[in-house]
Amino acid sequence: MNKIAYSAFIAFLASIGTLVSVQALSSDEADSAGDERDITLDELAEHASAESCWKAIHGGVYDITDYVPDHPTEEEVILEWCGRESSEAWDNKSPGRPHSPAAERQLENYRIGRLVDDQGEPLESADTGELPSEEQDQPMEQEAAAAAPSPAEDQRLHRAMLGQPLDGHYRGVFTDRGEIQVNITFDLRDGHLSDVNFRHLAYRGVDYLTLEEDADLYPVMVQHRRITEWLEGEPLTSIFALYEPERVVDEVDGFSGATLRGAKVISAMRDGLNRGVYSWP
Template sequence: MSMNKIAYSMFIAFVASLGTLVSIQALSSSERDAADDDALDPITPEALAEHDGAESCWKAIDGRVYDITDYLPHHPTPEAVILEWCGKEASEAWHNKRPGVPHSPRAEGMLESYLIGRLVDEAGEPVEPEAAARIDESTDEAGNGEAADATARLSPAEDERLHRALLGLPLDGRYRGVFGDGGEMQVNVQFDLRDGVLSNVSYRHLAYRGVDYRALDEEDDLYPVWVQHQRLAEGLEGQPLTAIFALHEPERLAEDIDGYSGATLRGNKVHSAFRDALNRGVYSWP
């Protein structure tokens, strides 16, 4: 037998083996999808929220709860990115790794190995993922998806998003970004951008050396730092996007109170979180 025939035979055998593996995987996936979720341990949102850090990270995706603590060191992005979703309903993040781009089938297979339960309310009823509500909002009352299709049918001459992207301009939408150091997420900002103007600026996370500033009471010594950071956010409301560079001189946006210096504001970290958000792109569309 010639070498060409041997090589061809080996190739055919490889393709056949690959097809068999794919078929087995498809059958396994179908059986997993058809499995009765009632057999899974019920987990309430309150219980889920208790596992919100690197020491124990649970996420809810499409009504199921996953303990991904052991996977955190192996995740390809900075740890702060995935820590943002610990203890939360994370369906939207899972199905939008980037806007409109879900995680891969390989990632889905890996995720199933971390399955620990199902998300239920206090009455034991399944909790619908937030992603389902957002999908519903994209359709009209008849449920035929005409609103979403209208955007898809825009020509290149009409698509404003395409124009802005080609010109290198930030798109309108909601953004989220983080700043982390030493594996610890310190700042997580969220803001809306429309026609280059900032609005709805807020902190989803603000912490330093184990202190959660958002959870402080007025009597706490560090509470003024939280107030200052709020003033930074308020100072950016209604301002052009370029105003984020003022965060390098935070005293321009927030007054010093109770003897706390402008350095305590850590404006550079907030600025880095804004830049991270812009680098990631739109988190959700208006």
């Protein structure tokens, strides 16, 4: 009889311990959820470097600073989205292909808050408006599949199979010794260039895009701007003329064509082509 009473007593203690543990876990989860704070786009923008990289993805904000060195692609690819609403990049690891469920689970380890507007209202994206819920619930994949052209009609497929660059928006970089020197964007339409712009242009610690007109090296920035103007409307093959940049840009205020470093611009543009279309027209 004593053995039965003792066993019942032990079982009772075990059940009490289980209830306490469950309650503690629930409390921890609640505390963790309560720790999540509201983060505005302005605060997000303050964390746009390798030293502090925050990204907003579908309403959540993530501090991925510690993960940046472990990202499988070049560091500049992920740094490009630091301090920004990055759902577009997350949903298009390659055109039309999002990150995997495993990546989504890993991402949650870095969550620090939710994205809100200046009034504290949640933001799903950087856009000011959201689709009504009934439109969000539509089977978009089926609609896209129905609207897609057949292989016999898809001009993008034909160009790819023939080894021709696809029409679209491209981004590329040239990096030397860990420093991004050239980051350039451009569009291709029927093999011709348009909307050619520098997103970053630097050399030996000098950011040319931020120079004032009275700065000694400002003419170098002007020369590079003239490169983008010269490329507008030109066929893609015209980039190889930049190997002799003095043929493209006249001397500016005593600075010779040698300051143009046209080969770096070519390398950045070819990097963009190698990465593939960044976004479709």
